Amino acid sequence: MLNAFLQALAPKLLEAVLVPLVTWLAPRLLRSVPHRASPNCPRCGEYGVRRWAPPGVWVVFLLSIFAFAMGFTFTLLGLPFAVLGLAVSVATDGIAGLPRGLLALTGPVVPAAMMILGALGLGFYQSYPPKWCARCQARWPRRSRAEHLRDAGAVVFGCACGQRLRVPATAAGRAIRCPRCGAARRTAPTVDDTPGRVRPGRRV
Structure with missing residues (x-):
């Protein structure tokens, strides 16, 4: 009965910890990427505004969302396991287990690189003029990217x-x-x- 209770409780605890962490951390990571113009809504100030971007940039935007989401998820989940693997290797084998433990730390490198590339792609998309904000429902007329960056x-x-x-x-x-x-x-x-x-x- 205890095992069943723990199995039912674990997903709820994981959701209770991960969802607020992702909600708080992801926008801050995206805002930390250098932007040529503000990525926030000019009216409500929230992150994430639909832009007047050509179709090719929309493809970059969708791929960047996928890359950032996958990289962020695997980095967030993989980093604790990598640290735990380092601690177990050192605890069991001492200094001799340090190289194997450090090798485990390289696991999150690939998803972290994917996350950074996705954030850079989203930053490029955010350099186009705003079109519509889903939060405050504000809309803006079409403008050129050069004019938008000049005014920014x-x-x-x-x-x-x-x-x-x-x-x-x-x-x-x-x-x-x-x-x-x-x-x-x-x-x-x-x-x-x-x-x-x-x-x-x-x-x-």
């Missing part, structure tokens, strides 16, 4: 007249002339801030 690297600030201006990141720290009131304002300075001439800003 822009600096947005407000003029005293209330007009919001958008300038390239390369113009940060320089004087910008507002097209509405004609006043010259400086954007936020950067580390390599150098004086420059007054440039016209672009309305947002």
